[in-house]
Amino acid sequence: MASPFYKVRCKDCGNQQIIFSKASTKVLCHICGSVLAEPTGGKAKIKGEILEEYRHA
Numbered sequence: 066m067a068s069p070f071y072k073v074r075c076k077d078c079g080n081q082q083i084i085f086s087k088a089s090t091k092v093l094c095h096i097c098g099s100v101l102a103e104p105t106g107g108k109a110k111i112k113g114e115i116l117e118e119y120r121h122a
């Protein structure tokens with residue numbers, strides 16, 4: 066089963082960014098540097114607002 070990607074919106078600046086659901090490193094907003102996702106050892110903890118989910122067919 067493929068892990069999805071998320072389109073996440075930064076709560077601080079509104080920037081939208083694509084994030085892997087199992088990101089193994091902290092993901093920062095490209096614009097303001099706010100943390101959008103934190104690794105937990107499995108599925109990343111998403112800090113922003115998830116707008117869409119992309120799965121491979």
Ligand SMILES: [Zn+2]
Binds near residue numbers: 075078094096097098
């Ligand atoms: Zn931001």
